[in-house]
Amino acid sequence: MARDVQFTFDCADPAALAAFWAEALGYRLQAPPPGFDSWEQALDAFGVPPERRNDAAAVIDPDGSRPRLFFQRVPEGKQAKNRVHLDVRAAPGLDGQARMAALEAEAERLVSHGATRLQRHEPEPPLAAGHIVMADPEGNEFCPD
Known part of the structure; x- marks a missing residue:
């Protein structure tokens, strides 16, 4: 059975890297969950403290046909050449x-x-x-x- 795929990036600044890749690929930032007009509104409702609001970000293909890219904050920096690019x-x-x-x-x-x-x-x-x-x-x- 074929499966959908998502590419996940470990990074220091998920929002900035998501914005870069959205521009590079013609993607857009993923919309907030239904019922919320913005991510700030959603994160407020979920009780996410300000210092954790850039822990993750995602970009999606506007047409919905290409993979989602997910960016997650990690404490360590990049160590070596990518094995996948x-x-x-x-x-x-x-x-x-x-x-x-x-x-x-x-x-x-x-x-x-x-x-x-x-x-x-x-x-x-x-x-x-x-x-x-x-x-x-x-x-x-x-x-x-």
């Missing part, structure tokens, strides 16, 4: 210089939202189409691909 499909159907130009444009856009550019890999046909390695605002590697 997201590829942001920014140049579907393109190859060569057209592909790399689309990836460069996406990399510039993401840098303007807090990402860091790490490395560019040139196309090496027939197997390597080229990509750019980046890090989100907390150092998690990902690739415009």
Whole structure:
């Protein structure tokens, strides 16, 4: 049986990282539970103290077809290279210089939202189409691909 999937990020600032990934992927912040006009209103009703209100955040695909991303605060910082990373499909159907130009444009856009550019890999046909390695605002590697 097929299952839905959610990607979970351990992080220091769930709200900020959720906002970054919402921008990067065209997602939106998850709405508060039914019956509440805002997360602040819901958290007040649930008795969540102010210092715990950034313990978690989530973003969702507006169309509901792609996975939810969940961000949870953890006390430790990032320790090493990710074993799994997201590829942001920014140049579907393109190859060569057209592909790399689309990836460069996406990399510039993401840098303007807090990402860091790490490395560019040139196309090496027939197997390597080229990509750019980046890090989100907390150092998690990902690739415009």
